[in-house]
Amino acid sequence: xxxxxxxxxxxxxxxxxxxxxxxxxxxxxxxxxxxxxxxxxxxxxxxxxxxxxxxxxxxxxxxxxxxxxxxxxxxxxxxxxxxxxxxxxxxxxxxxxxxxxxxxxxxxxxxxxxxxxxxxxxxxxxxxxxxxxxxxxxxxxxxxxxxxxxxxxxxxxxxxxxx
Amino acid sequence: xxxxxxxxxxxxxxxxxxxxxxxxxxxxxxxxxxxxxxxxxxxxxxxxxxxxxxxxxxxxxxxxxxxxxxxxxxxxxxxxxxxxxxxxxxxxxxxxxxxxxxxxxxxxxxxxxxxxxxxxxxxxxxxxxxxxxxxxxxxxxxxxxxxxxxxxxxxxxxxxxxxxxxxxxxxxxxxxxxxxxxxxxxxxxxxxxxxxxxxxxxxxxxxxxxxxxxxxxxxxxxxxxxxxxxxxxxxxxxxxxxxxxxxxxxxxxxxxxxxxxxxxxxxxxxxxxxxxxxxxxxxxxxxxxxxxxxxxxxxxxxxxxxxxxxxxxxxxxxxxxxxxxxxxxxxxxxxxxxxxxxxxxxxxxxxxxxxxxxxxxxxxxxxxxxxxxxxxxxxxxxxxxxxxxxxxxxxxxxxxxxxxxxxxxxxxxxxxxxxxxxxxxxxxxxxxxxxxxxxxxxxxxxxxxxxxxxxxxxxxxxxxxxxxxxxxxxxxxxxxxxxxxxxxxxxxxxxxxxxxxxxxxxxxxxxxxxxxxxxxxxxxxxxxxxxxxxxxxxxxxxxxxxxxxxxxxxxxxxxxxxxxxxxxxxxxxxxx
Numbered sequence: 001x002x003x004x005x006x007x008x009x010x011x012x013x014x015x016x017x018x019x020x021x022x023x024x025x026x027x028x029x030x031x032x033x034x035x036x037x038x039x040x041x042x043x044x045x046x047x048x049x050x051x052x053x054x055x056x057x058x059x060x061x062x063x064x065x066x067x068x069x070x071x072x073x074x075x076x077x078x079x080x081x082x083x084x085x086x087x088x089x090x091x092x093x094x095x096x097x098x099x100x101x102x103x104x105x106x107x108x109x110x111x112x113x114x115x116x117x118x119x120x121x122x123x124x125x126x127x128x129x130x131x132x133x134x135x136x137x138x139x140x141x142x143x144x145x146x147x148x149x150x151x152x153x154x155x156x157x158x159x160x161x162x163x
Numbered sequence: 164x165x166x167x168x169x170x171x172x173x174x175x176x177x178x179x180x181x182x183x184x185x186x187x188x189x190x191x192x193x194x195x196x197x198x199x200x201x202x203x204x205x206x207x208x209x210x211x212x213x214x215x216x217x218x219x220x221x222x223x224x225x226x227x228x229x230x231x232x233x234x235x236x237x238x239x240x241x242x243x244x245x246x247x248x249x250x251x252x253x254x255x256x257x258x259x260x261x262x263x264x265x266x267x268x269x270x271x272x273x274x275x276x277x278x279x280x281x282x283x284x285x286x287x288x289x290x291x292x293x294x295x296x297x298x299x300x301x302x303x304x305x306x307x308x309x310x311x312x313x314x315x316x317x318x319x320x321x322x323x324x325x326x327x328x329x330x331x332x333x334x335x336x337x338x339x340x341x342x343x344x345x346x347x348x349x350x351x352x353x354x355x356x357x358x359x360x361x362x363x364x365x366x367x368x369x370x371x372x373x374x375x376x377x378x379x380x381x382x383x384x385x386x387x388x389x390x391x392x393x394x395x396x397x398x399x400x401x402x403x404x405x406x407x408x409x410x411x412x413x414x415x416x417x418x419x420x421x422x423x424x425x426x427x428x429x430x431x432x433x434x435x436x437x438x439x440x441x442x443x444x445x446x447x448x449x450x451x452x453x454x455x456x457x458x459x460x461x462x463x464x465x466x467x468x469x470x471x472x473x474x475x476x477x478x479x480x481x482x483x484x485x486x487x488x489x490x491x492x493x494x495x496x497x498x499x500x501x502x503x504x505x506x507x508x509x510x511x512x513x514x515x516x517x518x519x520x521x522x523x524x525x526x527x528x529x530x531x532x533x534x535x536x537x538x539x540x541x542x543x544x545x546x547x548x549x550x551x552x553x554x555x556x557x558x559x560x561x562x563x564x565x566x567x568x569x570x571x572x573x574x575x576x577x578x579x580x581x582x583x584x585x586x587x588x589x590x591x592x593x594x595x596x597x598x599x600x601x602x603x604x605x606x607x608x609x610x611x612x613x614x615x616x617x618x619x620x621x622x623x624x625x626x627x628x629x630x631x632x633x634x635x636x637x638x639x640x641x642x643x644x645x646x647x648x649x650x651x652x653x654x655x656x657x658x659x660x661x662x663x664x665x666x667x668x669x670x671x672x673x674x675x676x677x678x679x680x681x682x683x684x685x686x687x688x689x690x691x692x693x694x695x696x697x698x699x700x701x702x703x704x705x706x707x708x709x710x711x712x713x714x715x716x717x718x719x720x721x722x723x724x725x726x727x728x729x730x731x732x733x734x735x736x737x738x739x
Binding site for chain 2: 009010014017018021025055059062063065066068069070071072
């Protein structure tokens with residue numbers, strides 16, 4: 001089962017490697033991991049997408065909580081949440097294909113953020129599944145480069161991860 | 164009043180003084196020269212110069228195991244730190260509170276592949292409770308304070324503080340914080356009262372109850388509480404390898420150690436019980452064998468542990484109680500006394516009879532016709548000669564199991580061994596740590612001719628610091644446990660498990676200035692031990708080299724991956 005785990009940790013050197021090291025040392029899956037500072041300078045927020053049985057996920061949460069630098073952990077999967085991921089796609093867009101790409105992007109809600117004679121770069125935001133679907137819709141032979149950020153997530157309504 | 168301005172090195176020393184450190188086990192080197200210079204000019208603690216950094220950490224670890232205080236080791240950068248890693252990992256696996264201070268190359272040289280540089284914080288990260296790299300002299304005091312606090316509280320463990328050389332030379336005010344508070348670290352102490360009541364309800368209605376306790380009881384100083392509670396309940400109890408001494412072995416309720424080399428009665432009772440109370444233990448592979456097989460006999464499990472991550476890790480727990488084992492046990496005792504119920508004895512009488520039948524298997528008996536030295540007999544005699552009251556350290560292998568099986572411990576913190584990591588070579592440095600902590604007590608290191616050679620250089624340290632350890636070497640000219648597995652599971656193909664070209668241990672001991680004895684006859688076991696522990700040799704290290712039966716195996720045995728009740732007993736061994 002896929003889970004999206006959010007955590008707040010001390011914004012200190014090495015904190016990220018403690019988390020990533022935990023996943024590799026204990027053989028847990030890690031689908032994506034994104035981390036950035038928060039409004040509180042002393043804290044970083046990390047979003048981890050992982051998968052495993054309930055028992056494994058329970059262990060992951062416990063082991064994360066055990067890390068001294070980790071302040072708070074929330075399994076967003078436990079309740080309503082919103083998930084977003086950003087992808088930047090660079091496609092070969094010659095005259096023949098250009099219109100099709102533009103139309104497709106518009107219909108999915110993507111945004112062209114750079115264009116040159118032969119290349120279009122599109123930004124698309126959505127859930128990871130929406131990104132998958134969007135990328136599937138593109139003609140693979142024209143795709144030059146794909147950059148995905150990994151998912152970020154936030155609880156719905158008054159479900160807040162804060163200290 | 165302004166605080167005194169001193170160097171980082173002096174601050175580090177003052178911090179250790181503030182923590183009431185009595186011994187620092189270490190080895191100097193370039194990156195820690197400033198710290199050693201400060202050590203030279205102080206008198207509050209003794210520095211014990213080991214002969215290899217691994218031994219410094221092991222000795223600090225044993226000091227902690229024996230006393231309950233935080234052990235301290237000091238090593239230099241690069242190889243000093245990497246040599247310490249085995250010791251740190253050993254302490255980590257057994258949750259031993261130690262603080263390791265390592266020197267680091269100067270801050271400006273970090274990342275330049277400088278001489279004796281390594282990423283100590285990176286290398287040790289997976290085998291410490293936490294670690295720090297100090298980048299500012301102003302942070303030394305608060306970091307060391309945090310290190311001691313983290314090491315000793317919650318589930319204990321090793322904490323490393325890496326200090327670059329330039330930081331130890333810089334100066335600042337010395338202010339030692341009185342308290343530490345970390346917003347991300349608040350270990351639970353008190354158990355949840357609702358869970359405690361649920362647990363008690365299950366216990367008093369059990370018909371086939373069993374208590375299983377581990378190293379957490381020893382580390383949490385909970386053996387008095389455990390003993391009282393188990394006596395009140397009248398339940399049978401077993402200890403893990405790490406938990407030996409947590410409940411007095413001479414008490415009639417004690418079924419012996421459980422696990423891969425546990426007694427028949429302990430393993431059968433674990434398997435067949437209907438309610439299991441697990442206290443400070445973690446259901447590891449050497450203890451319960453195959454978890455599916457273990458749970459195939461239905462049972463309700465109560466688990467008391469300070470570490471939430473230990474709960475339901477390998478075995479699903481019905482009633483978890485997270486908290487300090489001592490406090491939780493005390494709460495259980497009060498709750499039990501409030502019930503004023505003594506009815507449990509009737510419910511469990513059939514169960515106790517069943518256990519008595521299992522005991523009649525007499526699984527610990529061994530053949531001894533007196534022609535060869537039986538290792539089990541050496542341990543039994545060691546127990547007699549020391550009145551069961553010595554500190555026994557061991558290395559890792561067959562001798563470790565025999566020591567655990569044939570030296571019954573009535574007190575906690577007397578049995579000092581590497582249970583989790585299983586580190587060969589710990590025995591002698593462990594004995595050093597115990598002997599320094601308790602200079603007037605008897606300390607014996609039970610070892611084998613393979614293990615002892617892994618830290619043999621420490622005979623020199625023992626000479627320098629006059630440590631009258633008695634080394635009981637069960638010399639069977641094999642890596643015994645490897646040989647045993649090869650005999651049972653690899654068709655007697657003894658790949659590289661034979662110890663060829665052994666030194667003459669008597670001469671070796673003598674060359675270090677110690678006393679050596681070689682014992683080849685079974686009838687000489689007792690006499691040799693008595694002499695070694697006699698007043699005449701009280702001040703001397705004695706190396707007793709017992710030439711033992713080469714083919715002796717450790718029984719009972721639960722083969723790897725098998726169920727706990729699927730034991731190989733000595734009587735069955737011929738069918739293998």
